[in-house]
Amino acid sequence: MTQAFRLENGGLINRDKKLSFKFNGKTYYGYEGDTLASALIANGVHLVGRSFKYHRPRGFFGAGVDEPYAIVQLYRNNETEPNVKATEQELFEGLEAKSVNCWPSVNFDIGAINNFLKIFLPAGFYYKTFMWPKSFWYRVYEPFIRKAAGLGVASTKHDKERYEHKYEYFDLLIVGSGPSGLASAYAAAKNGARVILAEDKPRFGGSLLTSDVNIGNQSGEDWANSIIAELKEMPNVVVKNRSQVFGYYDHNMLVMSEKVSDHLPKTKKYHPKQRLWYIRAKEVLISSGSIERPLVFGNNDTPGVMLSSAAKEYLKVYGVLVGKNPLVFTNNDSGYETAIEFKKNGINPIILDSRVNPQSEIINEAINLGINIKFSYVVVAAQGYKKVNSADIAKISDNKKQLGTVENIKCDCICVSGFWTPTIHLASQSGNKTKFKEEIDAFVPGTSKQNETTLGAANGIFTLEETLKDSFTAGQDLSKKITNNDNKISFPNVVEKKSSQHDKFWCVPLPEGKNYKRFLDFQNDVSVSDIEIALKEGYRSIEHVKRYTTLGMATDQGKTSNLNGLQLVSDIENKVVPAVGHTTFRPPYTPISIGAIVGREVGKHSKPTRKSPMHSWHEKNNAVFVDAGVWLRPRYYKQGNETLFEASKREGKNVRTNVGVCDVTTLGKIDIKGPDAAELLNRVYTNAWLKLPVGKARYGVMLREDGIVMDDGTTTRISENHYHMTTTTAQAANVLSHLEYYLQLVWPELNVNVVSTTEQWAGAAIAGPKSRKLLEKLFPNNDVSNEGLPFMGYMESDLFGVKARIFRISFSGELAYEVNVESDNGNFMWEKIIKLGQEFQVQPYGTEALSTLRIEMGHVAGSELDGRTIPYDTSLDGLVSKKKDFIGKRSLNREAFTSEDRQKIVGVVPLDKKTSIPEGSHLVKDAKAPLPNKKLGHISASCWSVEHDNPFSLAILKDGKNMIGEKLFVMSPLKNKVIPVEIVSSHYVDPKGERVRS
Amino acid sequence: MLHIKCPYCGMRSQNEFSYGGDASVKRPELNKEISDQEWDSFVYNRKSLRGKHLELWQHLSGCRQWIKVERDTATHEIFNTHKADEEIS
């Protein structure tokens, strides 16, 4: 394939490196330094997709981030990515891309029928049509809309690429490397400030790469290159290309997406694909430039109609002609620059200028070059379906209302220029109150809210000299404030052509008898008539017009459409644009990949993993792990082909008959010290704590101020002013914060310190009738008899040379102990227990057996203490002191909390003693009652009772106190189960609690 | 993301802190007889102001101190930060 539209010379591409690529299955060639767009245009390919709503043919409209059309599905290194702009994607060897929005192919598209049925798709079409009948929405409308409206397909495979996050602080962040970005960065860098300069394109220089100017006796491009080269050498400067600053957040934090590897055939080893930078800057300079505005005329979405600045960029940067018979349609001098570039390369353009008799240096240059210029002329409509082949043009009256005779002239592209729109997105995101600048008919930044300054074209300054002056000064002044240096930079001599005033004219009237679609929003297919309908139907606020018509709501966020839309609304409404106001700019400025946002927090890195010191022992002994918050805990230890059910049953039974050992390291532990420690506990827990003797543990319940149970656990008095508190695994962090809150803010007079010691201690629960015998072997020098170490007793000991704490507490309801040793000795302790326990048939047990044991004992845990229950509900009201005050006590008087039929914990057994009850099921009186069937309570936890060998559940049931013996139904619509059950006591095993005291 | 000056540690990013609500709320003294209304307004009623607000934050992933922050809830501007025991005029 030849590159028929590539010039012999010129451009910034590397002609020594030819690259092959595929588009829609066909092979083409381009050069290193091309974008996918420039390489396709070089090959004469202009049909790249179909539009969103009408499926009209789509070509290229721009040459960068503002591109509304050329969105492709990219294939790179066996992965695929949707929503890639061909104008931004750099070419690499072997690149493959496909059109989106086309079915079955870009050349023959069934959805294009929408175009002929356009009467069905006016403004508000979705609101009007798809609302009724409601049942059609999920079955018919949504699938249809989704299929017809997609912009590519996301991969369902795991993304193997690596994405990184980086956090940085800078004195100055400069967005954009055009003339103003370079000048301000240079001045600030010379003043010793720490500077980062971010450019979204691969090449630095912005408009200097395409404009015919001279700075300090160098071409604009050479000047840009020399400044960049110098900046790169400076240690206080970071220069980044392919880096889009897309969001401006609070307190001068900005986020930038750096495309590290997207331009390469595959990501290099150890490199990320993309890197997201979180940058906190003392000052932000926005030099984001401006985007050319389109002109609105009939069929202005036909492939071959594009921005004149884009045509110039394809020519000057890529050495590519967008057409060989170009028509330039302009309302200002910028179109002339493009025409002159064409002429210099041997192409004869025609210029249509809507202005009556404009005069300027650049117009004279065009006239002297012999370019055919028609003043007071406009394009009425583009002709051609898949590519422009001619244009209907006409003279226009001075008041821009009447068209003269329409004539048709041949052309193969139409380059439009409707003047320039400053890119104010970032300034607006920062909270800047933007203002309308009459001279340029566009919004510019006004009063800054944060430390942000907008310079150059983004600030509505369109002359190079003024831009450079402002930018050198800003860079110097702002850096001086930070570094106190005052290095003056001599201002270079600038040569540029002066421009004349643009025409305040954007929308060409329709010729008599014609009904061409004139598009405003090219990505969402919003046309002039859609806006007219919205206004006719009474929409006034620009925010409403936007949502009703979807103007500016596509992935390009209206970069090319916003102002023309506003202009149209203001014309029809007879208002001025500032009175109409613009819609809100929100981050991200351009789409950002989900991978970049997620960074490295994927898979097992999505949260930290905490492991107990005995983890490797569990692994070696076939533990199957379960996530408990961020902890990994053994759920059960698999023997042979055991299932979870079989293993947990075996482990539970062994605890009830012999002795088991469970890793309880994950329990929260808080060390509490100070003379007022007892007083703190007395205020935090619902029961009395002032008289707990040294060497004793006590169970306690703490409430929130609203009376709801927050957590439970045991606390042990280690010495006079020293306590050891345990919390549930889940609430450990919250309880510590809770204690700190009261100590620091509410009762600072209490002399107490608290600190987390969760990770300092490894814990093993030893439970079962034979646990004391095992303890005697572990601690032969201590008296661990029922008298020596009674229930809720505590002793400090020595485990074969290792410091140990022994607590006689029980979660399983058996005779049980918890042994703590310092974490480093955890494995030593565990192996001792297993070894010395052999003669007592010790077995490790996991969380599943642990749950079973506590459920059948009626011990409450997180599933009952779920943030909705008070002490009464969970039968913990015996622990609520009547005498003293404590956190949350006053709330317990609330009427709802004291009502006679208040919910309460009960036990639930299926009548058939066989059917397992799903957790979360509801309890109802009558399984056949009409819906909504009144819910009496819910199943909070279920198990297979080890003791009774049948299913048993705990439930929180309305009037639970009076329900024992009742027959109810458990309903689980999720599992499609209805189970007749009997309500029993929540203490299904050992209701008197004799075993723990034995 | 906010940038909050911890009076103990200096400027830190918001993700090191956790929010603790209105700092002007005073917990009723223990053992004091108070009306249902008074208790209700302590537990539940908050003004949810638009504008300058004195609020609590805990420097959770730092020094773990609870601090008081004067912040504008509409603009997120932070005027000042204080230690918990500092009197604020």
Ligand SMILES: [Zn+2]
């Ligand atoms: Zn701190």
